[in-house]
Amino acid sequence: MKGISYLGTWVRNWYSIFVNELRLIFSDSGVMVIFFVGGLLYPVLYNLIYMNGTVDEMDVAVVDNSGGAYSRRFIRKVDATRECNILIYCASMEEAKALMQKGTVHGIIYVPGDFDSRLVRGEQGVISTYADMSSFLYYKCLTMGTNLTMLDEMHQIQLERYTASGMDAQAAWQAVQPVLSDESLPYNKPFSYTIFFISAALLLVIQQTMFYGESLLAGTLREQNRSFASMPGKLQGLGIGRVLLGRGAAYFSIYMVTGTLIALLIPWIFSLPQRGEWTDIMVLLVFFVVDCIFFTFTWSSLITRRETVFVLFLSVSPICLFLTGFSWPQTSIPEFWRYVSYFFPSTFGCRAFINLNTAGGSLALIAPEIRAMTIQTAVYYVLSSVSVFIENKVIENKEKIDRLKDKALELRGIDPDEARKVIAGK
């Protein structure tokens, strides 16, 4: 009998906490803005900014001191690549460099005077390239454009030379390329910035908006001395489970909706690759959202005032993004930071999403990430229980602590009454 009535109370408490949390969320415009506007606005904005994704037809200047058939053919071929556009022929390097400094061109191709005569003699011709390093994409464009041209031109000249030395065309072709290669870049053929950036950022938006929004709410409640952690004395701190699960259910129900929009609708609207099964992505979302909830509960216990979460933790977002290994490769991340990355759900969630959605993997493939998120969830659940317990104790002994704080101020030579006038919230 006792067991049943305990269960009944538990469910009733849980339900009232759940409803109360939903009411708190929906009556706070700041939290609503972060959850719904922020959560959906950021993906849309980033898609607009990175709409094109690649730098094509980057403007390049040419200084051609040779002016022969070979150099002209080389330049024409560079012009024909997707990466480069020959904007202008300059008379001197000085002129070309001045254009690059002004930002008119982002690369220079310099052909020395002896280029053609050397090639005609059967020797090596040298072409110099100068890349504007103010952005890595400029460097990539010039490197790709000139290297691909160089390879193509190299094969053509080789063919000419071999046939000139008496080989027939077939034999020459076989001699030029004894080994052929087939490339396959299955997931992001054009090295598009959009595909690579947005795939990594989408799930991070879920984690970060949840963290900022929930912290905003928790900070507000703490400012107004009505923290969720203040539990009725008769429970003696035993109600932690239903507090956490009740509040968690509120965030879960909201984030399964926005999360679905972010992970499924946004890629569809902007025609990003969606190679995974939507059911698999939903499974990933469930694990990820639950993980984020307890991650948020744990870390937001550091937030005592409404707005401080932004001031303190906004710069964590780009750090989390780099820790997913989306740009700087996972295998090159220093050991220390690899351990730090294990603190964040995004490290596993974003990787799993990239592998599942964009590379088209299956659930079995992301099993290690799912496992990691499950462990994280368990650890953060325990930690957030501990933090609620401690906060409850702090609230119970609030007067004592306040007196200690005043004493500390007096020791530093500050009058607590004067401080109260200037510093708010007391």
Add this chain to the structure above:
Amino acid sequence: MTGKFVKVLRREFLIILKRPVYILSSVGVLIVNAAFYTTFMKDGLPHDLPIGVVDLDNSSTSRMFARELDATQLGKTVWYDDIHLAREHMETGKITSYIVIPEGFNSDVQSFRQPHIGYYVNSLYFVGGALAYKDILTMVNLTNGAVQREVMRLKGMNEREIMGKIQPIVLDQHQIGNPAVNYGVYLNGVLLPGILEMIVILITIYAVGSELKYGTSKHLLKTAGDSMVTALVGKLVPYNIIFTVLGITLEMLLFQWLKYPVKGSIFWMFLDILLLVSASEAMGLFIVELFPVLRLAISVGAIISVLGFSLAGFSLPVEAMPPYVQGFSAIFPLRHYYLFHVQETIWGSGFAGWWKEAVHLLLFLFLPFTLIGRLGHAYKYQDYERN
């Protein structure tokens, strides 16, 4: 007047002392970020990227090919018996790419039957993918060169002739401003000042907006003798000192201690960061004047400072963005800092190169004056909602 000013200053220092959030979110946040980004990319360029090798031939030639790929600075080979496993590992990002050496590779090469090497690159992981792609492409061409050289040596050609035949065109590549192609130099040089911009905007909004939220603005005005200018200047001077010290230290860290290349003078970079700090402060102040409600202002400040990173145009260049986005880049101080930075560190242009950007950054300083009355009204009457 000066007496009042000093009183406001003392009042502000008291706040900074009493509330750890100000020091934590300026000095603390910058230290954490600087430590993160400079150690995260300390190698400059990644090396030993895992490249899978599925060797179906198992001949001396195929093994040599894989060994040489392993010996490149960029690559490190991982052996697979089975294509499916290699593909799975590439899909999950465990390896950047894999190559498949077909059966009969060795005999096909020897008899000029032109075997195909297949390579598969996961370009979702951008930097690793692009570098592995480049590494494999180079190795395939070197292999072709090596085979040709053997043939020509047997025919009795001399080395000079051989090089002319194997590689008739050589590319001599220069990278202006970052000769070592150091990813850290490129990224941290703009990213860390961007973090500073974020810090400045947020703290300015928080400091000025808190007076409204906690209803202490009347006390502030009384201390300042009812002068809005005295109140704001006195309030912001302490932060200005903190931000200036942070900015100079940051530039010292990048260009002096980490020895990032700077063609011009580091002193002009000091000017650049000071202009960035002032412009961001003006921006923060303008936002809180426009929205004299702390939580709204801080949300707007957060959105603006996060977007600043993308719209500065150092990752994806601004000209590659859609036209209707390009214009917006001008409203972010970081954009002008970046253009100034390019002129000074890459070109060493001095005043002639970056004066326009300096003027743009100075223009931000006029922003707060346009709405100072609005904030003054809010300070005096506290008639906006607080939460």
